[in-house]
Amino acid sequence: MADALLGPAEIRELAARLGVTPTKKLGQNFVHDPNTVRRIVAAAGLTGDDVALEVGPGLGSLTLGLLPVAAHVHAVEIDPVLAAALPVTVGERADAARLTVHPADALRITAAELDPAPTMLVANLPYNVAVPVVLHLLAGLPTLRGGLVMVQKEVADRLVAGPGSKVYGVPSVKLAWYAHARPAGRVPPAVFWPVPNVDSGLVAFTGREPPADVDRRAVFAVVDAAFAQRRKTLRAALNGWAGGADNAEKALVTAGINPQARGESLTVEQFAAIAAAGIHHGYGGKLSGTREEVDR
Incomplete structure (x- = not known):
């Protein structure tokens, strides 16, 4: 697994070859630190039977970390250049047979498009759509048993906040409808390219039955x-x-x-x-x- 992961040099070389310049519009900050990828994969706690759903795989850093530990990986990528390049990158370093790339908007993806059905959401989510994506997927994919997402630290704090907290609000309550959430660590800006001006946070969640029999x-x-x-x-x-x-x-x-x-x-x-x-x-x-x- 160590040899398969992408480091800073590989990330920059791959981006240059594809003519990719990270954009703020798509919230693109690519992880280039293999140890961070290993940490995310370990914290996700996937089993060999899990089907992972990754949103915004970018150049493939986390994808390469997920493939050895999941039965299958669905990667949903809105950037057509990155979506087309991902199977090639994976094919050079891992078993691409267990990867399905979906050139699509994660806010529009449906259960019918994902076969086999995903059981875990594991993703480095673009900061600008993190909460909408998580709630959309939990609403539309009942097979998800849990997940681990990396989001802006401020968003992570909101998602895991409980009643009485100053940052408790709409995201906190709506995520609680679907799952039990907990903080799973902080991620420094230096592991990304380009370097964001904020820290990131890991949020782990475990699905649960709705807390009440109400629509x-x-x-x-x-x-x-x-x-x-x-x-x-x-x-x-x-x-x-x-x-x-x-x-x-x-x-x-x-x-x-x-x-x-x-x-x-x-x-x-x-x-x-x-x-x-x-x-x-x-x-x-x-x-x-x-x-x-x-x-x-």
């Missing part, structure tokens, strides 16, 4: 409303969702929630209870505006 969209509508005006009490913040502050208070009381509480103090189970109470009282059912991918 996910209904719950997420409450979450969006609660954090759209996070400094307001829930009675005020849920005014629009419920069609009036009195209706909001009625739903909150039914759910056993203090109307004067704020969204940042509630668990995902409590948000689900509010959604259920709203449905019981006949409001809070306008789901078209729910944005599962919103990162606030």
Whole structure:
């Protein structure tokens, strides 16, 4: 495995050969440190039966680390030049038979396009779409049992935050609907090319059954409303969702929630209870505006 991984010289040579210049628009920062790749793969805890889903493989650093330990690797790459080059790079260094490259936008990929079905998401995610990608994949790929993603440290902190934290918000609650998440370490800027101006963080998560028997969209509508005006009490913040502050208070009381509480103090189970109470009282059912991918 050590000989197969890409180092700084190989990354730059490959990029030059392909005429690739990393772009901020696509959030491209390529990992060039083999030890970081080994650390990510080890922390992911894949078994030989796992099918890994990688988003934004870039030049193939992490892909080459995943192939020896997974039964199959799906690599979803939006850049057509990188997508075309990846099988060639892998073929020179590893078994390309267990790799499927999808030249696609990860925000549009569906379960029907991924065969065999992925069981683990392991990715160095572009900073600008990290939260939308994670939530989209968890919503659309029920076969995922967990994963490990590398994201901007600030985003990592949000994803793993619990109630009462200053950075607890929409991403925290929505990820908690699908999985138990925990911090899995910090990654310094120096292991990337080009070097970003922020640290990165590893987030590990393990899938779980939904915490309540309530429509996910209904719950997420409450979450969006609660954090759209996070400094307001829930009675005020849920005014629009419920069609009036009195209706909001009625739903909150039914759910056993203090109307004067704020969204940042509630668990995902409590948000689900509010959604259920709203449905019981006949409001809070306008789901078209729910944005599962919103990162606030």
